[in-house]
Amino acid sequence: MGQFEHPYGAQAPYSAFTLPALRFLHDRGMGREDLARVVVTQRSWAVNNPRALRRKPVTVEEVLDGPPVAYPFTRDMCCVVTDAGGALVLTSAERARDLPSGDRAVYLLGSGESSEGPLVSQMADPGSSAAFRASSAEAFRTAGVTHADIDHLMAYDAFAHVPLYALEDLGFVGRGESGAFIADGNTVRGGKLPMNTNGGGLSYTHTGMYGMFAIQEAVRQVRGEAVEQVPGVQTSFVQGVGMFFAAGGSLVLGKEPR
Amino acid sequence: MTGTAQAVPGTGSAPPVPIPVPDDITTEFWAAANAGTLKIQRCADCGHYQQPPGAVCALCTSASLAFEPVSGRAKVYSYTEVRSGARHPAFAARTPYLVGLVELVEQPGLLMYSSFPGATLADLRTGADVVVEFERVSEQVALPQFRLADTGGDGDE
Numbered sequence: 001m002g003q004f005e006h007p008y009g010a011q012a013p014y015s016a017f018t019l020p021a022l023r024f025l026h027d028r029g030m031g032r033e034d035l036a037r038v039v040v041t042q043r044s045w046a047v048n049n050p051r052a053l054r055r056k057p058v059t060v061e062e063v064l065d066g067p068p069v070a071y072p073f074t075r076d077m078c079c080v081v082t083d084a085g086g087a088l089v090l091t092s093a094e095r096a097r098d099l100p101s102g103d104r105a106v107y108l109l110g111s112g113e114s115s116e117g118p119l120v121s122q123m124a125d126p127g128s129s130a131a132f133r134a135s136s137a138e139a140f141r142t143a144g145v146t147h148a149d150i151d152h153l154m155a156y157d158a159f160a161h162v163p164l165y166a167l168e169d170l171g172f173v174g175r176g177e178s179g180a181f182i183a184d185g186n187t188v189r190g191g192k193l194p195m196n197t198n199g200g201g202l203s204y205t206h207t208g209m210y211g212m213f214a215i216q217e218a219v220r221q222v223r224g225e226a227v228e229q230v231p232g233v234q235t236s237f238v239q240g241v242g243m244f245f246a247a248g249g250s251l252v253l254g255k256e257p258r
Numbered sequence: 259m260t261g262t263a264q265a266v267p268g269t270g271s272a273p274p275v276p277i278p279v280p281d282d283i284t285t286e287f288w289a290a291a292n293a294g295t296l297k298i299q300r301c302a303d304c305g306h307y308q309q310p311p312g313a314v315c316a317l318c319t320s321a322s323l324a325f326e327p328v329s330g331r332a333k334v335y336s337y338t339e340v341r342s343g344a345r346h347p348a349f350a351a352r353t354p355y356l357v358g359l360v361e362l363v364e365q366p367g368l369l370m371y372s373s374f375p376g377a378t379l380a381d382l383r384t385g386a387d388v389v390v391e392f393e394r395v396s397e398q399v400a401l402p403q404f405r406l407a408d409t410g411g412d413g414d415e
Contacts, residue, residue: 003278004310007401008371009349009357015340019359023336026384071339071379119310121359121369126336 005119013158014070014078017244020126021161022072027127027176030164032072034179036063038160039076039202041188046199049227053080054203077160079201079210086212088219093257106222109235110143110252112136118246129241131248132169136239139250144258145235147172152221152236153193154214157200166239167195170250194230197221211240211249218253273347277396283311286325292400296390297325298362307365330390332360332404335369339379354379360388360404372404381406 010016025031040060046052058076066074096105114134120126140146147170155166164178172193173181181187187195198204198217205213218236220226234256240249280288287310290297299311302322306315314321337358344350356377362368374382375393388404395401 002276003280003284005371006276006346007278007395008373009275009340009344009346009352009355010371011346011349012343014343015338015349015357018338019357020336022338023359023384026336068339068341069343070341071337073338121371122310124367126359126369 005121013244014073016120018070018073018159018161019120020123020245021159024127024161024164025072028179029176030179032064033060034164034182035072035077035160036060036074037179037182038157038163039063041182041185042157042163042196042200043076043203044188045194045197045228046203049199049204051227052199052204053082054199073159076202079158079206080203082205082207084205084207084213086216088212088215104223104225106219107254107257108251109145109254109258110139110141112138112140112142112250113248114138115242115247116245118243120244123245126245127165128175129165129169129245129248131245132166132239132241133171133248135248135250136170136237139237139252143252143254145252145254149235150193150237150252151233152197152218152230153187153195154197154218154236154238155195155200156210156214156239156241157196157202158206158210158241160202162241163195163200165245170237170239189228189230197226197228197230211238214238214240215251215253218251222253222255273351275348275395275401276346277399278401283313287311288399290325290327291392291402292398294392294400295327296330296402298328298364298368299323300326307362307368309362309368309370328362328364331363331407332370332388332390333363334374334382334384334386334388334404334406335359335361336384337374337382356382358382370402370404372402375403375405377406 063076066076096102112135114131116130155163157163167173167178185191201210218238221233235254238251298307300307301315303320304318306317341354344353356374359369360372387407392400393403
């Protein structure tokens, strides 16, 4: 498929993953400010996190005035590039009960995986990820929970448009409502759906494979051990993305077993 | 589909863009483009156009496919201007450069890539009318490109 994409310079993440963003905004009557607000809100979670790379509070204007990378994206709308590592230990609920740290166990309640075509030009609607929609629906179904049960969301954010897609495609908001949802403070402290509470790939870390860190933050939130702990998180939802919009993976994590 | 784009040594001073390497399925597309005609693969059974071409129709799985000339008219669908970080020498040399998607008028959602020759970022609008032209990148290959038409569009960016 590269023969139809690479000769035009649509090769790297910032010239391929970002390509549908302008259309996403256009179709919804949204603008670059909506991308900037994703950065501003997520930065607010990173300020106190010693492991986050970008910790200085920013304003919408500062984000918009930052160095352009690939229009409409400025530097801070693109994830950091870091070295980092992570690991998770997975075992049965029965076995976990007998472990010394069994009281800190977090339960995998449900999961889902899906895929769409390898080119953004081949998405049925480049303004919506079919992989996000299918993987998240499967995770909700296998977990037996609804959106109202979710206290906390981690949405993989290689670029600032991806959390906007996730909010809409996972069904937390309707089509075109993602920007206003963030602008109204729903994803920051005290909001009804705290999102990317480690600062996300935009502020915390991004090794090129960010999913591990999204899952770890969800585990910490459910355990009650996060740097920016959201009070009373019982259930967290984690949305991953792969090869631009070609793949989606979803997890529902909970404090109590099903 | 296994066809990949590979760089070949250029003849001029500017580094060459990756040159498409046609495969069994895409040979007719590139042969038509080389002759100055935009042909898109279409299903004889359900009428669906698809780009890139495939072995079967993505909509109905029919193998009755043929390449048909299209009007070459399209609308700007989405775009970006890369300002930094291009790793390929051709695009590093062209930075800042435009890349985007156009939607052919023949069918909603029928998208192709374009570099918008002659345009600047300020010229582009989502929904603006564009027409195909062909950029020769090797003796065998001419790339379909889309240039802004004289008329405006319905864009508002």
